[in-house]
Amino acid sequence: MPEQIKDAAGIVTKVNDYTWDIPMSYKPGMRVPGRIFVSRKLLENLEHDTLEQTANVATLPGIQKYAMAMPDAHSGYGFPIGGVAAFDRNTGIISPGGVGYDINCGVRIIKTNLTVDEVRPGMKELIELLFHEIPSGVGSKSKLRASDSELTDAFLHGAKWAVESGYGVKEDIEHCEENGYMKMADPSKVSEKARSRGKPQFGTLGSGNHFLEVQYVDEVYDEEVAKVFGLHKGQVTVMVHCGSRGAGHQICDDYLKILDKATRKYGIVLPDRQLACAPAESTEGQNYFKAMACGANYAWANRQVITHWVREAFTRFFRRDADDLGMNLIYDVAHNVAKLEEHVIDGEKKTVYVHRKGATRAFPPGHPDVPAVYRNVGQPVLIPGSMGTPSFVLHGTQKAMELTFGSACHGAGRVSSRAAAKREFYGETIQKELAARGISVRATHPSIIAEEAPGVYKPSDEVVDVVHQLGIARKVVKLMPMGVAKG
Amino acid sequence: MAGEGNEGKYEFLYHIADAKFRAYGSTMEEAFENAALAMFNVMIDTKNLKPRQVREIELPSSDIKMLLADWLSELLYLFEVDGIVFCEFKIDRIEKTGEGFSLTGKARGEPIDLSRHRFDTQVKAVTFHELEVQQNEEGFWVQVVVDT
Numbered sequence A: 001m002p003e004q005i006k007d008a009a010g011i012v013t014k015v016n017d018y019t020w021d022i023p024m025s026y027k028p029g030m031r032v033p034g035r036i037f038v039s040r041k042l043l044e045n046l047e048h049d050t051l052e053q054t055a056n057v058a059t060l061p062g063i064q065k066y067a068m069a070m071p072d073a074h075s076g077y078g079f080p081i082g083g084v085a086a087f088d089r090n091t092g093i094i095s096p097g098g099v100g101y102d103i104n105c106g107v108r109i110i111k112t113n114l115t116v117d118e119v120r121p122g123m124k125e126l127i128e129l130l131f132h133e134i135p136s137g138v139g140s141k142s143k144l145r146a147s148d149s150e151l152t153d154a155f156l157h158g159a160k161w162a163v164e165s166g167y168g169v170k171e172d173i174e175h176c177e178e179n180g181y182m183k184m185a186d187p188s189k190v191s192e193k194a195r196s197r198g199k200p201q202f203g204t205l206g207s208g209n210h211f212l213e214v215q216y217v218d219e220v221y222d223e224e225v226a227k228v229f230g231l232h233k234g235q236v237t238v239m240v241h242c243g244s245r246g247a248g249h250q251i252c253d254d255y256l257k258i259l260d261k262a263t264r265k266y267g268i269v270l271p272d273r274q275l276a277c278a279p280a281e282s283t284e285g286q287n288y289f290k291a292m293a294c295g296a297n298y299a300w301a302n303r304q305v306i307t308h309w310v311r312e313a314f315t316r317f318f319r320r321d322a323d324d325l326g327m328n329l330i331y332d333v334a335h336n337v338a339k340l341e342e343h344v345i346d347g348e349k350k351t352v353y354v355h356r357k358g359a360t361r362a363f364p365p366g367h368p369d370v371p372a373v374y375r376n377v378g379q380p381v382l383i384p385g386s387m388g389t390p391s392f393v394l395h396g397t398q399k400a401m402e403l404t405f406g407s408a409c410h411g412a413g414r415v416s417s418r419a420a421a422k423r424e425f426y427g428e429t430i431q432k433e434l435a436a437r438g439i440s441v442r443a444t445h446p447s448i449i450a451e452e453a454p455g456v457y458k459p460s461d462e463v464v465d466v467v468h469q470l471g472i473a474r475k476v477v478k479l480m481p482m483g484v485a486k487g
Numbered sequence B: 001m002a003g004e005g006n007e008g009k010y011e012f013l014y015h016i017a018d019a020k021f022r023a024y025g026s027t028m029e030e031a032f033e034n035a036a037l038a039m040f041n042v043m044i045d046t047k048n049l050k051p052r053q054v055r056e057i058e059l060p061s062s063d064i065k066m067l068l069a070d071w072l073s074e075l076l077y078l079f080e081v082d083g084i085v086f087c088e089f090k091i092d093r094i095e096k097t098g099e100g101f102s103l104t105g106k107a108r109g110e111p112i113d114l115s116r117h118r119f120d121t122q123v124k125a126v127t128f129h130e131l132e133v134q135q136n137e138e139g140f141w142v143q144v145v146v147d148t
Helices: A040-044 A048-057 A116-133 A148-164 A170-174 A192-201 A223-229 A245-265 A283-318 A398-403 A418-424 A427-436 A446-451 A460-470 B028-043 B064-081
Strands: A013-016 A019-022 A034-036 A067-077 A079-088 A106-115 A211-220 A235-242 A329-334 A336-345 A348-357 A359-361 A380-383 A391-396 A407-409 A440-443 A473-486 B010-013 B019-025 B053-061 B084-096 B101-111 B132-136 B139-147
Touching: A019 A048, A034 A048, A040 A460, A048 A067, A048 A079, A067 A407, A067 A460, A079 A336, A079 A359, A106 A116, A106 A283, A106 A380, A116 A211, A116 A235, A116 A283, A116 A440, A116 A473, A148 A170, A148 A192, A148 A283, A192 A245, A192 A283, A192 B064, A211 A223, A223 A391, A223 A473, A235 A283, A235 A473, A245 A283, A245 B064, A283 A329, A283 A336, A329 A359, A329 A380, A348 A359, A359 A380, A380 A407, A380 A460, A391 A460, A407 A460, A418 A446, A427 A440, A427 A446, A440 A446, A460 A473, B010 B028, B019 B028, B028 B064, B028 B084, B028 B101, B028 B132, B028 B139, B053 B064, B053 B084, B064 B084, B064 B101, B064 B132, B064 B139
Parallel strands: A034 A067, A440 A473
Antiparallel strands: A013 A019, A019 A034, A067 A079, A079 A348, A106 A235, A106 A329, A211 A235, A211 A473, A336 A348, A359 A407, A380 A391, A391 A473, B010 B019, B019 B139, B053 B101, B084 B101, B132 B139
């Protein structure tokens, strides 16, 4: 008799310590079971909606194996945040709700050869400089005045366009997922509205949980892999977390409406309108995919331009050029995206549309999509913490290919609402507490700090430990924040 | 939320990662106006804003819930692209048409000025999640979850 957990409303059955299933009998129309990858403790705190939304995803046509939720899962709309699902290319669907509004919201880490002791004394001034050099927050304007043709180029060629335009070096592209751009992008599928929202925001960080962080390697778990990634204890790194800004939001918005109609046209029955979708190979489905790729490429270009400004700021601050400072990009991952990938399912090689909504791709050693320099150890899997909590670098494993369509978690996951956070925390107090722990925070104003206080997220190490224990990615280093800039 | 719930016009409800609110009105037009007010109060306290600029809005939509989403989405679009933060909303009429519903109205506000305006987190999109347009004995109520 499988163990029943009361706290998850008696819904799930235990598969092992970190795997819990929602049976197909839970909800009419489920085509596969739901599968939640959490510890018992995380399960006990899981909201009912997260289970419900995972079960909803399981009803979508062509879904393979399980509707999955990663260890950091929390409720979203349509798919849960932390949701992973793969749909057969021929019988399955594609859904903007499985990608999210912020298409290719993602993370990158830039290393330096500076040590924590070299950077700590000037941290406050450095974070102030970064805050000013990289525009963030509501209504912030970019320093980059992109023309229409530049915007089109960014939609088409992402980080590659940015590097060719002088914002970075060739190696940066090689160290991005998809080499910094998805080739099926077609700007003719992007509306004028998405263009006009995207244009003035190109080269801005945004608001909400997006941030720019100066960190240092606090702990090394795997010396060998850390060496391949070029990381060692005490070393300073920079993390950039942002996405496709208004462009991506508008693309998602536009296609939710188009696919809402398509859902009816193709006779797809949905438990939630936010799951609007179309057969993957239909005109509507492919148009979304081509527009989504534009949004994804915009985000890669955006993070690349920001990287260039980070390097410039460091150069000015330390009076050494970026090369001399060793400011190479380690890797850049997308955590809101749909991809056409090959996976072995029930012993058969299949082409599927993998939707990762708040989940990170985690490809194993030997995979052709892993950059040559990392191919022996697997893809760097970058997991940002929240403000004041550690971030982690892991490496991809074969286990993820077997269990999660090559995916791992994307962050810590919220446990408390923004409104509650502002009632519970005072921005100024949090800022002082963090300062006492050696973390300088610079934000537009204090309530932004309260909204993203460390206490509103699940502890990042708990989530990452589940990923590590499951073996869907393995820990390489822990990064501690020392300076945070956010909008 | 930057502003608090407002004199029976709207109230904020619990949502873990984003913002959720209900807005009320004796007519559907009024409920839609109050939904717009609630949405802008997620970002900023609109009490101190002045209705110095106006934008006229005309929308067709396939159904009433979509019309609500389209109305709020259009305001977000104008907020981002024209750089106006809105504080007053007037919907002349919501009508049933052959293809669905239509709306004609106005939004008033002032140009974004970061030296004076203190924004909390930005509303980035209007979702279909738990989207409601309902009528009861007291009038109309609508419910919206916005992505922040």
